[in-house]
Amino acid sequence: DAGVTQSPTHLIKTRGQQVTLRCSPKSGHDTVSWYQQALGQGPQFIFQYYEEEERQRGNFPDRFSGHQFPNYSSELNVNALLLGDSALYLCASSLDGSSYNSPLHFGNGTRLTVT
């Protein structure tokens, strides 16, 4: 049973460029959340997708957008990259409903470096 898978594992981009990160949720999960983890810090919530809609959003600018597909997989897009966007981007999946029985499962992340 595959867990959460993310691609690519590493990525280097230049300021101003755009990037797309991909995530496949754990089998049986229907909800995908994205988090940004700067070096030395805890993950920060970007947004959550359920039924192909953005259900909740953290304090991130509109440059950050996403999408969820009918098979529950998801993409994170970041436009007009800034140096400060360099971070580990984590995807987490869960089964909608009570969190008490279905905690978030994280992938190993995509390390994005903006130069």
Added chain:
Amino acid sequence: GESVGLHLPTLSVQEGDNSIINCAYSNSASDYFIWYKQESGKGPQFIIDIRSNMDKRQGQRVTVLLNKTVKHLSLQIAATQPGDSAVYFCAESPGGTGRRALTFGSGTRLQVQP
């Protein structure tokens, strides 16, 4: 893999000892709390969770204690092993819907000395 938490508080323990990692949370509306372990180059790994209507929950070698009066959470690891070395994060989620927009703490690095 890349190091996580280069300048985090560090707890150093001897193999076989018990470890206690503490966390203070700020949102009194939070009703769900969770501990994650993150090894270098990997994503956070679920350890144990607890709801606000409980003050203690036990798992395999781990216990989470919740003190809502002082908004404090702790993770106890019994008989700590070298494989427990990692960065540990507490996280909280407000509200009762369980929609899981977790707010993470800054983390504690656990170093287990053989």
